[in-house]
Amino acid sequence: MGQKDFDEKLNSILDKSVPFIYTNELNELTEKESQILILDTRSKKEYRVSHIPNAIFVDYDNFSGEAVQGYNKEAPVIVYCSVGYRSEKIGEKLEELGFSNVRNLYGGIFDWKNKGHEVVNDEGMETDSVHTYNENWSKWLKEGVKVYE
Secondary structure, rough: OOOOHHHHHHHHOOOOOOOEEHHHHHHHHHHHOOOOEEEEOHHHHHHHHOOOOOOOOHHHHHHHHOHHHOOOOOOOOOEEOOOOHHHHHHHHHHHHOOOOEEEOOHHHHHHHOOOOOEOOOOOOEEEEEEOOOOOOOHHHOOOOOOOHH
């Protein structure tokens, strides 16, 4: 299973209702933009295993507008999850709340890690571990240590 298979899987589950940002674009954006807000929309268990550096946890299952209260609604907001489905749904909610520059990380943390980018654990230390949601979804993570429970 290669990138083409991964792309086909993403096309089958995503509505494309929130514009994408790709891993290389996000990497460049984080290097030059200080006002970027990166939101991890997975579960707390997944976030604790690893997340994109400087990402803020917002729980998909219990998301509310209070989680983003006080943030600049015009600044870039990047949402991500494992592959992009849950983050797309949170992105839609953010747009309903008035956020005007929301983008969904294409392929989520799986694509981020597969392309060689850093992830950190709950203590902020670099790690190779990525929570893959469950065993079935773990086949899409090609780089790093697969964690699922």
